[in-house]
Amino acid sequence: xxxxxxxxxxxxxxxxxxxxxxxxxxxxxxxxxxxxxxxxxxxxxxxxxxxxxxxxxxxxxxxxxxxxxxxxxxxxxxxxxxxxxxxxxxxxxxxxxxxxxxxxxxxxxxxxx
Amino acid sequence: xxxxxxxxxxxxxxxxxxxxxxxxxxxxxxxxxxxxxxxxxxxxxxxxxxxxxxxxxxxxxxxxxxxxxxxxxxxxxxxxxxxxxxxxxxxxxxxxxxxxxxxxxxxxxxxxxxxxx
Numbered sequence: 001x002x003x004x005x006x007x008x009x010x011x012x013x014x015x016x017x018x019x020x021x022x023x024x025x026x027x028x029x030x031x032x033x034x035x036x037x038x039x040x041x042x043x044x045x046x047x048x049x050x051x052x053x054x055x056x057x058x059x060x061x062x063x064x065x066x067x068x069x070x071x072x073x074x075x076x077x078x079x080x081x082x083x084x085x086x087x088x089x090x091x092x093x094x095x096x097x098x099x100x101x102x103x104x105x106x107x108x109x110x111x112x113x
Numbered sequence: 114x115x116x117x118x119x120x121x122x123x124x125x126x127x128x129x130x131x132x133x134x135x136x137x138x139x140x141x142x143x144x145x146x147x148x149x150x151x152x153x154x155x156x157x158x159x160x161x162x163x164x165x166x167x168x169x170x171x172x173x174x175x176x177x178x179x180x181x182x183x184x185x186x187x188x189x190x191x192x193x194x195x196x197x198x199x200x201x202x203x204x205x206x207x208x209x210x211x212x213x214x215x216x217x218x219x220x221x222x223x224x225x226x227x228x229x230x
Contacts, residue, residue: 032217034218034219041201041224042223043222043223044203044221045221046218046219092217101156103156104155105154106155
């Protein structure tokens with residue numbers, strides 16, 4: 001079992017719709033969770049971080065964390081063509097040395113006009 | 114502007130020719146890390162450093178060396194590059210305060226695309 005798993009996609013959504021991305025992780029005592037957006041050939045860019053169970057909203061993005069079920073999700077509301085990218089879920093476990101992040105393989109999102 | 118810089122951005126080299134990829138950050142971050150990204154394998158950590166003169170192996174350290182003589186710089190050294198080190202490389206940095214919201218976020222450099230022939 002991979003430590004951090006994501007559906008590779010592509011997830012195709014019409015413009016204006018909600019994109020829903022999921023991520024599961026295996027380390028039960030993970031403490032920090034991040035969503036990064038990466039355009040092809042570019043560096044990962046932080047969208048959201050979440051540390052406590054529940055929802056966290058920032059503009060059109062909402063991150064949801066459920067530690068009991070070991071999953072974290074990202075909702076993108078009113079999806080725009082510029083949201084077309086690969087979204088990386090990253091997890092930092094309490095046992096991880098230093099600030100080591102473990103990344104999922106990423107979910108490719110395509111927003112169609 | 115707060116940033117992580119890497120040089121070179123693109124490099125084509127031949128097997129066995131030593132090379133160094135530089136990484137520098139201007140945010141006074143303690144923690145720095147190198148990742149490689151390959152299709153189907155995602156981002157994998159190569160080496161990391163928690164402060165000056167403190168470095169340790171990540172998940173895929175074979176064939177790489179690093180040094181941390183100054184807080185702002187964390188070069189990646191390939192003593193004898195091989196074709197399987199052809200990849201996209203990212204340097205990242207963060208404050209070293211684990212689990213504190215907004216503080217332990219890692220910021221990535223623009224990437225270095227390396228091709229070893």
